[in-house]
Amino acid sequence: MIEFRRVTKQFPDGTVAVEDVDIVMPPHKTTVLVGSSGSGKTTLLRMINRMVDPTGGQVLIDGMDVATQDPVQLRRGIGYVMQNSGLLPHRKVIDNVATVPLLRGVGKREAYAHALELLDTVGLDRSLADRYPSQLSGGQQQRVGVARGLAVDPNILLMDEPFGAVDPIVRAELQQELLRLQGELGKTVVFVTHDIDEAFLLGDQVVIMQQGGKISQAASPAEILAHPADDFVADFVGADRGKRALHVTEVDGRNVVVDADGRPAGVLTS
Numbered sequence: 001m002i003e004f005r006r007v008t009k010q011f012p013d014g015t016v017a018v019e020d021v022d023i024v025m026p027p028h029k030t031t032v033l034v035g036s037s038g039s040g041k042t043t044l045l046r047m048i049n050r051m052v053d054p055t056g057g058q059v060l061i062d063g064m065d066v067a068t069q070d071p072v073q074l075r076r077g078i079g080y081v082m083q084n085s086g087l088l089p090h091r092k093v094i095d096n097v098a099t100v101p102l103l104r105g106v107g108k109r110e111a112y113a114h115a116l117e118l119l120d121t122v123g124l125d126r127s128l129a130d131r132y133p134s135q136l137s138g139g140q141q142q143r144v145g146v147a148r149g150l151a152v153d154p155n156i157l158l159m160d161e162p163f164g165a166v167d168p169i170v171r172a173e174l175q176q177e178l179l180r181l182q183g184e185l186g187k188t189v190v191f192v193t194h195d196i197d198e199a200f201l202l203g204d205q206v207v208i209m210q211q212g213g214k215i216s217q218a219a220s221p222a223e224i225l226a227h228p229a230d231d232f233v234a235d236f237v238g239a240d241r242g243k244r245a246l247h248v249t250e251v252d253g254r255n256v257v258v259d260a261d262g263r264p265a266g267v268l269t270s
């Protein structure tokens, strides 16, 4: 479990990126941070693995304050996947995936065998192992990024707009892959996105952030759609969906999302 207790981050220039945030991210679930640009999502995410340190409050992992842990050690146990995959361009796919385990002292043979298995896990053909990142499509690169994030078998996987740079069709494929993977692996995933549809699709818990790094609402997608906490959330949920006033209605015992004209937009499963 990841817990933020009254966490604030003020950068040296005075910018308050995150203010007084309390949030619990439950184990084996996906928490999605969503909000407009500059609302503090990335800063919040990076405080989990100490790429950023808070200026107030505490971040705890399984009850232990991350501030007491060595940042390098901490990061080696937490998977991190970013936009544009973050792969090392001059190293082959297989080396990119095996890098962190090798740094942690895993033997070469074992690290490479596991890296090949991880290519299977993320749906990549093993024949791509010897290519360089520039010889892959954007979607394939993102899959390698996910494989690399999983290479140390972390309990926690941080994903910062991992599908932001690929086209909508590939993005939809990657989202489905992540749902499948999460069904199998059950990691504690923290995922950042601008896209409310992506947030509702992937998140067990969706955290809606607003400018100034404050949380407007943290709840399940069903709860947010049914009971937006305030006008900001109602607007955000509606605006990103083409200004349709979405609401939830019950049909044959199921929660169906419909727009202002009564057209069904989807069925809620939780």
Ligand SMILES: Nc1ncnc2c1ncn2[C@@H]1O[C@H](COP(=O)(O)OP(=O)(O)OP(=O)(O)O)[C@@H](O)[C@H]1O
Binding pocket: 011, 012, 013, 015, 016, 017, 035, 036, 037, 038, 039, 040, 041, 042, 043, 044, 194
């Ligand atoms: N190193 C820094 N120094 C000063 N201000 C910073 C620094 N990093 C981020 N900020 C500011 O903190 C605020 C939150 O930034 P952050 O990157 O966390 O937002 P975000 O919601 O992830 O945005 P985006 O969706 O555009 O990536 C912004 O106003 C940003 O300009």
